Amino acid sequence: MSHIPPLDPNVAARKGFKESEERIKRFWKAADVAETEDGWAVQLDGRTPKTPVHRKLVLPTETAAKLVADEWAAQGEFLDAGTMPATRLASTAIDRVVEVMEAVADEITAYAGNDLTCYLAEAPRSLIERQEREWGQWRNWAEQTHGIRLVPVQGIIHQTQDQASLDKVKVLALSLDHFQLSGLAMAVPLLGSAILGLALQQGELDGATAYDLSRLDEAFTEERWGADEEATLRAAAQRAETVMLEQWFKALR
Structure with missing residues (x-):
């Protein structure tokens, strides 16, 4: 050996x-x-x-x-x-995350305090309606399932969230073992959302859908103006990472 x-x-x-x-x-x-x-x-x-x-x-x-x-x-x-994402994730869980689980949970909680799903566009109305419909159901899921209530706002001005709800995000994160937590710590910044990350980790969302939800703004723009090749390649790589995370979480259940 x-x-x-x-x-x-x-x-x-x-x-x-x-x-x-x-x-x-x-x-x-x-x-x-x-x-x-x-x-x-x-x-x-x-x-x-x-x-x-x-x-x-x-x-x-x-x-x-x-x-x-x-x-x-x-x-x-x-x-x-580049073809070994699960290997890297397992090594990260074993070598690093197991030693700093509370700090990792704090990072995930910080994302919840600035969650993507809470920041709606100011215009056009069709995009706002899409965000309200697609993101709103997952904010509702978080509240109904876990008591996590995040308040949305239009525009980019920071919306302070209820500390009790953020504390519940941290409790959820710390309830995971270091393998699950490592996956969540990868999913949340990839999606820009603790809510979408938790839904993916819990099997409520599949990887492709979670990724599509995380880029509603980009998809809206591409539908009207098209996408450049670099953006398309980047999106494909990120989608593949999210699908791998779906497999990772499923394998750990």
């Missing part, structure tokens, strides 16, 4: 190696999972690889471990970090 390097495809890049030296060559034949006393371990040729800080890559469910193992199984001759 000692010959398996730390599980971080970006480690060489962070050390400033040249491109030819950055590439980590595939050093295993088969990727699978195995149950252990601590959970479900990713297995590379029967050995459990390590995270960047040398912790075993063990996840709480078989499905989540399989999601990570499948990324390793799909690698070619060299590791491609």
Whole structure:
């Protein structure tokens, strides 16, 4: 097991190696999972690889471990970090988030205090109506399901939210284990909304729908003026991340 390097495809890049030296060559034949006393371990040729800080890559469910193992199984001759989002998320949960869960919950709560779904356009009316309809149902969901009441406003002037509601967001975040919390911490800034992030984490929203809700303004503009190629590529990448998060949360249930 000692010959398996730390599980971080970006480690060489962070050390400033040249491109030819950055590439980590595939050093295993088969990727699978195995149950252990601590959970479900990713297995590379029967050995459990390590995270960047040398912790075993063990996840709480078989499905989540399989999601990570499948990324390793799909690698070619060299590791491609861009195709391993679940691996990076698992490593982040194990190495970092488990140590700073309250701080992560505070960041998520701060997003709720400036939630995307609370800031409606000032014009045109058709966009405002779309935002009220599409975002309003999820603000209502948060209030009815969790007692989180966020007040919307038109324009970009900050709307101070009820502290009791924000405290409930933090309680929800801290009720999660570090794997779920890591996913939520990725989803919330990606969507610009703690409400949409929580709905995704709880399986109330699928990834594609959550992402579409997060970019109502952009979609409205594109419908009228078209989208440039760079914006389209960026949106596709972000949508794929959100869909991966849907799979991540589902795998952890």
